Amino acid sequence: MGRIYNFSAGPAVLPEEVLAEAAAEMLDYQGCGMSVMEMSHRSAAFKGIIETAEQDLRDLMGIPDNYRVLFLQGGASTQFAMIPMNLMTKHKAADYIVSGSWSKKAFKEAQLFGDARCVASSEDGNFSYVPDVDAIEFSADADYVYICQNETIYGTLYHKLPETGDVPLVADVSSCFLSAPVNVADYGLIYGGAQKNIGPAGVTIVIVRDDLIGEPLPGTPTMLRYDTHAKNGSLYNTPPAYGIYVCGKVFQWLKANGGLEAQLERNEKKAKLLYDYLDSSKLFKATARKEDRSIMNVPFVTGSDELDAKFVAEAKLVGLESIKGHRSVGGMRASIYNAMPYEGVKKLVEFMEQFEKENA
Numbered sequence: 001m002g003r004i005y006n007f008s009a010g011p012a013v014l015p016e017e018v019l020a021e022a023a024a025e026m027l028d029y030q031g032c033g034m035s036v037m038e039m040s041h042r043s044a045a046f047k048g049i050i051e052t053a054e055q056d057l058r059d060l061m062g063i064p065d066n067y068r069v070l071f072l073q074g075g076a077s078t079q080f081a082m083i084p085m086n087l088m089t090k091h092k093a094a095d096y097i098v099s100g101s102w103s104k105k106a107f108k109e110a111q112l113f114g115d116a117r118c119v120a121s122s123e124d125g126n127f128s129y130v131p132d133v134d135a136i137e138f139s140a141d142a143d144y145v146y147i148c149q150n151e152t153i154y155g156t157l158y159h160k161l162p163e164t165g166d167v168p169l170v171a172d173v174s175s176c177f178l179s180a181p182v183n184v185a186d187y188g189l190i191y192g193g194a195q196k197n198i199g200p201a202g203v204t205i206v207i208v209r210d211d212l213i214g215e216p217l218p219g220t221p222t223m224l225r226y227d228t229h230a231k232n233g234s235l236y237n238t239p240p241a242y243g244i245y246v247c248g249k250v251f252q253w254l255k256a257n258g259g260l261e262a263q264l265e266r267n268e269k270k271a272k273l274l275y276d277y278l279d280s281s282k283l284f285k286a287t288a289r290k291e292d293r294s295i296m297n298v299p300f301v302t303g304s305d306e307l308d309a310k311f312v313a314e315a316k317l318v319g320l321e322s323i324k325g326h327r328s329v330g331g332m333r334a335s336i337y338n339a340m341p342y343e344g345v346k347k348l349v350e351f352m353e354q355f356e357k358e359n360a
């Protein structure tokens with residue numbers, strides 16, 4: 001069997017061209033006579049790889065000079081602690097909007113380090129919506145305001161950011177990284193695990209404004225200080241070198257395909273195809289509130305656990321993989337990240353139409 005369409009929420013689909021290039025360079029990276037996996041992270045070849053990756057990311061996102069780009073390890077979950085350790089330092093307080101499992105976890109972790117406050121939550125609606133950001137009263141003394149911009153499990157996206165004035169906005173963008181153009185200056189810190197929309201598991205990217213780092217809470221371990229990595233160009237210790245190399249290839253793939261504007265257009269086209277069908281279907285129903293829908297993760301249900309299971313099993317037989325929903329929502333979830341081709345979504349919708357007919 002050849003390649004299937006992979007709707008996994010993460011680790012997730014990568015561009016086929018990127019995988020093919022990495023495969024071609026596996027035994028001999030550009031005349032080095034060895035794989036990127038085998039080379040010193042202090043070598044000239046790897047220096048070229050990490051510096052090019054950072055520059056390409058800066059170009060794609062238009063990252064201002066006063067922001068540092070860090071390639072870290074530990075997954076997005078380690079940032080749940082690193083953010084308060086490094087940023088919750090002046091007032092020892094921060095405002096959290098809880099719009100799903102990931103922001104809830106981040107909120108809980110932050111309580112270990114200071115006065116983390118939940119200023120709005122959508123848990124009452126099983127996280128099917130994003131709280132109204134204009135109705136929130138943020139604290140004047142917060143060190144930052146925290147959001148999870150795209151809640152991977154519930155399929156919701158902030159279509160409007162909270163206005164936090166001088167208080168820096170911190171956003172977990174793990175599942176919407178590079179899915180659309182972004183104004184980095186709207187944020188104090190943006191971060192995400194690479195394994196959703198960028199590259200292999202093992203790399204976490206943090207983009208942080210200069211003035212927010214350098215004075216972490218007393219006792220913060222060296223490896224958990226942003227300034228440690230900022231001062232050393234992400235080479236304080238051995239970085240996730242091969243993962244950074246693949247991320248760099250994805251950045252080049254995005255640049256070669258028109259950058260983030262063009263990527264957003266492709267993403268919207270894919271999402272529209274799926275949502276339009278869901279809205280017209282008598283069998284399937286999207287679970288997230290319409291105004292807050294994600295263009296990356298699309299959860300849906302039939303209303304019957306039995307039919308859901310049948311759908312997932314039959315979809316797999318025709319090469320539509322990993323479409324089972326997260327255990328906390330049930331049903332199905334199609335993650336349609338940057339690298340998911342339009343044809344994959346089209347095949348999914350055609351299969352859903354056929355399934356609906358057969359199971360009416």
Ligand SMILES: *Cc1c(COP(=O)(O)O)cnc(C)c1O
Nearest residue numbers: 075076077102152172174175193
């Ligand atoms: C997957 C995910 C995480 C957790 O990522 P890890 O790298 O596994 O720690 C955090 N936030 C969001 C939004 C995610 O989708």
